[in-house]
Amino acid sequence: MEDLGEIVGEFLMESHENLDQIDRDLVALEQDPSSRDLISRIFRAIHTIKGTSGFLAFTRLETLAHAGESLLSRLRDGVQPVTPTTITTLLATIDGVRSLLEAIEQNGAEGDVDVDSIIAAVHAQMNAPGDAAPAAAPAATAQPAAAPEPLQERPVRPAPEPVEEQRRPLGEILVETGAAQAADIGSALQSQLEGDERKLGTILLEEGKTQPAAVNEALQAQTPKRSVADSAIRVDVDLLDTLMNMVGELVLARNQLVRGVMETGDSGLVRSAQRLGMITSELQEGIMKTRMQPIEHIWSKLPRVIRDLSQSLGKRVELVMEGKETELDRSLLEAVKDPLTHLVRNAVDHGIEDTDKRIAAGKSPEGTLTLRAYHEGGHVAVEVADDGAGMDVDRIAQKAVEKGLLRPEQVPNMDKREIMAMVFQPGFSTAAKVTNVSGRGVGMDVVKTNIERIGGAVSVDSTLGQGTVWRLTIPLTLAIIQALTVDCGDQRYVVPQVAVLELVFIDGQSTKIEYASGAPVYRLRGKLLPLVRLDRTLGLEPSGDQGVYIMVLQADGRRFGLVVDRVLNTEEVVVKALNSRFKDIGLYAGATILGDGKVGLILDASSLARRSHLAVDSERENLVGTSRSTGAAGTGERLLITAVGERRVAIPLDTVTRLEEFPRDRIEHAGSREVVQYRGQILPLVRLSHLLGAYSEVEEGDTVSVVVYSEGGRSVALVVDRIVDIAENSTTARRDAEEDGLVGTAVIQQRVTELLDVRRAILAADPNFYNDMAGDEMLVEA
Amino acid sequence: MASRQFATFEVADQLFGVEVDTVQEVLSYNEYTPVPLAPPAVGGLFNLRGQVIAAVDLRVQLGLARQALQGPVMNVILRGDGEPVSLLVDRIGEVVDLDDDQFEPPPDTLAGPTRELVTGTFKMDGRLMLALDVNQAVDTYRATT
Numbered sequence: 001m002e003d004l005g006e007i008v009g010e011f012l013m014e015s016h017e018n019l020d021q022i023d024r025d026l027v028a029l030e031q032d033p034s035s036r037d038l039i040s041r042i043f044r045a046i047h048t049i050k051g052t053s054g055f056l057a058f059t060r061l062e063t064l065a066h067a068g069e070s071l072l073s074r075l076r077d078g079v080q081p082v083t084p085t086t087i088t089t090l091l092a093t094i095d096g097v098r099s100l101l102e103a104i105e106q107n108g109a110e111g112d113v114d115v116d117s118i119i120a121a122v123h124a125q126m127n128a129p130g131d132a133a134p135a136a137a138p139a140a141t142a143q144p145a146a147a148p149e150p151l152q153e154r155p156v157r158p159a160p161e162p163v164e165e166q167r168r169p170l171g172e173i174l175v176e177t178g179a180a181q182a183a184d185i186g187s188a189l190q191s192q193l194e195g196d197e198r199k200l201g202t203i204l205l206e207e208g209k210t211q212p213a214a215v216n217e218a219l220q221a222q223t224p225k226r227s228v229a230d231s232a233i234r235v236d237v238d239l240l241d242t243l244m245n246m247v248g249e250l251v252l253a254r255n256q257l258v259r260g261v262m263e264t265g266d267s268g269l270v271r272s273a274q275r276l277g278m279i280t281s282e283l284q285e286g287i288m289k290t291r292m293q294p295i296e297h298i299w300s301k302l303p304r305v306i307r308d309l310s311q312s313l314g315k316r317v318e319l320v321m322e323g324k325e326t327e328l329d330r331s332l333l334e335a336v337k338d339p340l341t342h343l344v345r346n347a348v349d350h351g352i353e354d355t356d357k358r359i360a361a362g363k364s365p366e367g368t369l370t371l372r373a374y375h376e377g378g379h380v381a382v383e384v385a386d387d388g389a390g391m392d393v394d395r396i397a398q399k400a401v402e403k404g405l406l407r408p409e410q411v412p413n414m415d416k417r418e419i420m421a422m423v424f425q426p427g428f429s430t431a432a433k434v435t436n437v438s439g440r441g442v443g444m445d446v447v448k449t450n451i452e453r454i455g456g457a458v459s460v461d462s463t464l465g466q467g468t469v470w471r472l473t474i475p476l477t478l479a480i481i482q483a484l485t486v487d488c489g490d491q492r493y494v495v496p497q498v499a500v501l502e503l504v505f506i507d508g509q510s511t512k513i514e515y516a517s518g519a520p521v522y523r524l525r526g527k528l529l530p531l532v533r534l535d536r537t538l539g540l541e542p543s544g545d546q547g548v549y550i551m552v553l554q555a556d557g558r559r560f561g562l563v564v565d566r567v568l569n570t571e572e573v574v575v576k577a578l579n580s581r582f583k584d585i586g587l588y589a590g591a592t593i594l595g596d597g598k599v600g601l602i603l604d605a606s607s608l609a610r611r612s613h614l615a616v617d618s619e620r621e622n623l624v625g626t627s628r629s630t631g632a633a634g635t636g637e638r639l640l641i642t643a644v645g646e647r648r649v650a651i652p653l654d655t656v657t658r659l660e661e662f663p664r665d666r667i668e669h670a671g672s673r674e675v676v677q678y679r680g681q682i683l684p685l686v687r688l689s690h691l692l693g694a695y696s697e698v699e700e701g702d703t704v705s706v707v708v709y710s711e712g713g714r715s716v717a718l719v720v721d722r723i724v725d726i727a728e729n730s731t732t733a734r735r736d737a738e739e740d741g742l743v744g745t746a747v748i749q750q751r752v753t754e755l756l757d758v759r760r761a762i763l764a765a766d767p768n769f770y771n772d773m774a775g776d777e778m779l780v781e782a
Numbered sequence: 783m784a785s786r787q788f789a790t791f792e793v794a795d796q797l798f799g800v801e802v803d804t805v806q807e808v809l810s811y812n813e814y815t816p817v818p819l820a821p822p823a824v825g826g827l828f829n830l831r832g833q834v835i836a837a838v839d840l841r842v843q844l845g846l847a848r849q850a851l852q853g854p855v856m857n858v859i860l861r862g863d864g865e866p867v868s869l870l871v872d873r874i875g876e877v878v879d880l881d882d883d884q885f886e887p888p889p890d891t892l893a894g895p896t897r898e899l900v901t902g903t904f905k906m907d908g909r910l911m912l913a914l915d916v917n918q919a920v921d922t923y924r925a926t927t
Contacts, residue, residue: 249832491816538818579827579836579865581922586818589829591834599815599827599834 005386011052012105018045020096020300026087027303033082042090043072049097053758061100064115067122074126089125094120113777163472171202171217179214180204197397237330240291246279247287249576249697255571255595256282292327295373295382299324300338302344306369309348316355316366328380330368332571335454336382339447343384343470344369346444349492351388351468361465361762363387376473379498381454385469391462403428420460424448429509450607455481456499483573483592485600486551487566489540494573494592499605501552501559503567508546513563515757517652518711524549524560531561532608535585555605561609571595575602587611640707641753643719644688649720650746656709659723661703673765678715683708686765687719691741707760716765718756784882788904790875790911791858793840797875797911799904804916806861808874810854811837821922823852825870835859837868838920840907846894854869867920880904902909 013703017104029038037583050065096118103111125135129379171185178542188203196203201215254277303319310317328336352367359365362383372383393416400422401405411419422428451458455475462468475481475498480501504522506513513520513531520531531550535542543565574590578634584587589604639650640659666676667685673687685706706717741764742756762769788799789808814826814837825834825839825848837857839849848872849855857868884904888897899918 252832560811576834578834579867580834581819581824582817585817587819590816590818593829593832593834597829598813599829601815601827602815 004443008056008104010107011056012101015049015052015101018049019094019098019101021045022302023091023304026090026094026305029082030084030087036076036202039072039076043069043076043746046072051235054737058100058104058110060110060115061104062095062111064093064100064119066627067119068097071126073120080126086125088311089121089307093122100524126425159572162757170215173218174204174210174214177218179213179218182211182292184209209752225583227466235290235586240287243287244291244561245283250280251284251574252573252593256597259595263720288329289327291330293330293333294325294327295333295336295380296321298322298333298340299371302341302371305341305344306348308481309345309350310521313349314349314354315352317352318366318368320368320370320482321372322370323373324371326375326380328474332454335450336456336472336474339450340384341471342444343472344371347384347386347388347468347470351386357389361389380474382472385467387467389424390466390468391420392462392463392464396420396422400425400428417461419457420462424458424462455496481573483549483602484570484600485565485568485594486534486549487537488534488564488569490541492562492568492594492598493534494594494600495551495600496589496605497570497604499553499555501554502553504550504561506546506550506563513545513548517708519652520545520563524552524561529559529561531563533563534603534608535563535565537608537611552607555606555609558609562605562608569780573600573602639725639748639755641748641754642688642705642707643722644692644720647692648724648748648751649688649692649742649756650748650753651718651756651758653709656707657715658708660706660708660717662717664702664704667704676717678708681715683715684765685717685719686761688761689719689721691761691764694755710757711769714766714769716762716769718765783918787877787879787880788911788913789858789877790871791856791871792873792875793844793871795872795908795921797906798840798871798918799875799878799880799911800858800860800914800916802877804860806859806866808856808907810856812854814851814855822848823922825849825855827854828857828868830866832858833866835866835868837870838922839870840919841870843895843899843919843922860920862920871921878906880906880911884903885913 022042025038025042027043029035029042032038041619046065046068050062050069053059053061056722069088069092071080071093075082075086080086096113097113099113100110100115101114103109110744143700165585171180171189172181174187175182180771184207185200188200188207188209191203192198198206200220205212205215206208254273258277269396287494291403299321306317306319325576343352344494347369348367352369353361355365358367368383370383372381372385374381380688397406397411397414397419400419401408401411403425405422405425408627423444424447425548428444448458451472451474457473459471460468461471483494484497484500488495492712503509504524506522511522513522513675516528522531523529529550529552531541549564549567551564551567553560553562573591573594576592578588580589586607587600589607589660592600594600634684640653640656642649642651660678662678663674667674668676670682674687675682676685704719705721705723706719707723708715708717741757741760742754744754744755746755784790787802789805790797790799790800802904809830811828812832815834817824823838823842825842825910827834827836829835834886836859837855840848841847846867849872856871856874858871858874858904859866865890884906886905888900888902892900896912899915900912900915901915904913
């Protein structure tokens with residue numbers, strides 16, 4: 001058997017391809033039962049499998065394929081009509097063949113895969129030609145006994161199939177296209193019969209009866225069905241990866257060269273460099289194309305999925321595919337496969353309604369599922385759209401609140417899309433009943449994670465009663481990305497352009513950075529955009545607030561501004577994996593070689609977001625409980641609600657660095673102040689109850705709750721009685737305070753809540769807190 | 783008598799050596815890209831024929847002050863585990879053949895960070911060479927854990 005190894009391997013690969021095609025054809029045949037072409041094609045494919053398996057002595061496989069072939073031949077000859085039941089039987093046969101092939105692949109032998117029951121089912125189909133009654137098939141009624149072939153005996157070796165697509169005669173094509181006269185061809189054929197050994201085209205050309213171009217065209221038309229095997233070769237993916245890497249290097253070298261040549265100003269060199277640039281771009285494109293495969297590759301399995309699923313659910317679903325020739329990088333295609341299948345299953349299961357419901361809703365009984373793929377600005381968009389029931393925004397909101405993903409008071413502030421995005425939260429499922437298909441609350445979050453892992457995005461839009469559109473945005477390739485190079489300090493960094501929404505130049509006059517109690521923000525068209533200073537995030541010397549740029553970034557569904565010193569240009573950069581020792585830092589998505597040959601670090605927008613505020617959020621969440629979702633950005637400012645005596649005091653969350661509990665016995669005294677040792681520092685404490693003149697609750701318990709505020713290496717802690725909650729303040733019921741230490745009061749969560757003057761509270765704890773931070777202008781939040 | 787080949791180099795006037803087959807190449811390089819927030823022992827990144835290489839500052843690993851990355855600095859590029867890593871050193875020495883009988887374990891008086899990086903001492907003519915434990919030397923998280 002060893003010497004057959006390669007042959008078997010080839011047979012397996014070929015058969016798997018054939019089976020996928022048969023799957024597709026069978027589903028298509030169900031839609032179009034009268035298509036003789038389809039039946040013939042399926043027949044031929046299964047015949048090939050039967051023949052080869054016989055040759056390789058896989059007897060069970062051969063028997064099974066023979067059974068399928070027998071049933072198909074009856075369909076082909078019109079002895080028996082094509083019905084959904086026969087299709088199901090045939091699909092089951094194909095599945096049987098598949099499991100046999102898998103067994104062969106794994107063990108080298110057929111193993112004990114059960115084929116008898118499938119063969120019996122096929123047999124039953126042939127014996128009882130079923131639904132549409134043999135009346136329509138006179139051959140069957142005339143000779144009922146002769147109908148099914150006996151299956152027990154070993155099938156005879158397959159006779160060579162007649163070549164069905166005989167080449168059309170060249171002359172016929174030439175006449176048809178009007179390139180030659182029938183009479184000329186007749187005479188040419190005649191001379192061939194008389195012993196002229198030249199080919200027909202040659203005779204015609206030499207006698208000047210037709211044009212060379214026409215003959216060429218006709219010759220091509222003659223062999224239109226050049227099989228894939230002739231026009232394609234198999235290439236090792238590793239080789240393509242190597243080529244891709246080398247082209248990446250070439251792109252870098254080109255960038256460096258072009259930059260250098262531009263500086264010399266030599267026009268001859270500049271021209272050569274530009275030409276090199278063009279060739280490199282084309283080469284890069286070409287190599288990238290070799291890794292590209294049409295999305296059809298992963299769509300091709302879906303018709304079967306949909307058919308099986310819709311049948312088991314008693315639904316009727318028509319599948320429409322648009323843009324199946326849209327190409328994607330092979331590795332991305334693999335990564336998209338599972339999420340896409342999940343979305344499709346979900347759409348059939350939950351999106352499209354039962355036939356009865358559809359009729360009741362005045363829709364056509366057959367649901368439509370549309371798969372759409374198209375290019376869009378350096379990305380590929382893949383949509384899964386159904387015309388089903390759509391998603392009920394209110395129900396999603398209600399469910400999200402039930403599951404503790406949202407707070408009831410957050411809901412009114414969220415727009416429709418934000419609420420619908422809740423379905424991507426882990427643990428969320430609105431399915432009324434859990435089926436074995438979907439609805440177990442695992443899935444959509446996995447879809448999101450998987451798509452984001454490859455740098456893509458997923459969104460959903462839905463109209464109640466009309467349908468839902470799931471949309472995946474996928475980068476074309478992973479290896480080369482469009483990126484912006486920016487300066488921060490004396491270093492250059494790279495930001496993937498996908499994350500960048502817009503750029504704002506801060507001149508300090510018409511555009512400026514403002515501070516909400518220490519947190520930098522920018523008014524972007526009237527809305528406050530939280531800012532992240534790249535220099536501070538990277539632990540570098542902070543620069544000024546003037547003459548800098550804000551890059552408005554979107555990551556993890558959150559928008560923020562990244563403050564950098566200078567934005568240089570957009571460039572195609574080759575992403576290089578970063579040494580594994582830097583993975584823990586998280587901030588970097590990789591590295592690249594910049595135009596000047598230096599290494600540049602590629603920043604990861606979502607890590608930046610997480611590091612700057614979401615990281616703090618998660619710490620808060622640990623203490624406060626999972627009261628809110630990190631994904632939903634509401635419109636109002638977020639407040640930390642604390643209890644101080646009987647009063648509720650709110651602290652803007654943006655000013656909070658951490659929440660801590662300190663053991664009561666760790667509080668020490670320094671002069672008149674209370675302090676604790678905290679992370680190697682002396683942390684001054686201020687009791688809000690003292691500051692606000694409130695009666696504190698009786699001191700009990702072993703710990704105190706504090707809110708830590710840090711800036712520029714200094715920290716203070718505000719002691720409260722309890723952390724109550726985190727809330728969004730969007731109410732207008734707000735008035736200015738008459739009391740010291742407060743900036744106002746507001747009604748939050750139906751209760752009067754006082755808003756703390758954070759600056760004053762901090763100064764009460766540490767009068768020198770702001771003294772060392774000259775240059776950082778502080779504005780108190782009002 | 784078994785003998786081994788060592789590539790030698792100097793850091794703060796002390797001669798160190800690593801076995802020759804762990805070394806990919808030795809070169810001097812000018813420009814390093816600092817990696818903010820990385821462990822202090824990471825000197826920076828540089829571009830070795832299109833490959834991004836992390837340079838580990840051996841001075842920091844030995845408990846000394848950082849190498850000033852201005853002007854050319856010598857790199858001993860080690861093959862590493864699938865990804866080459868570079869050691870920043872002061873000066874490159876010769877490749878020497880050393881017999882096993884010249885080897886002794888590190889002296890008991892050798893303490894501090896150097897002790898953890900060194901597998902032993904080779905007694906050469908007129909000076910001592912410390913044999914580096916390559917894995918320890920490039921482990922930039924060693925100091926912090």
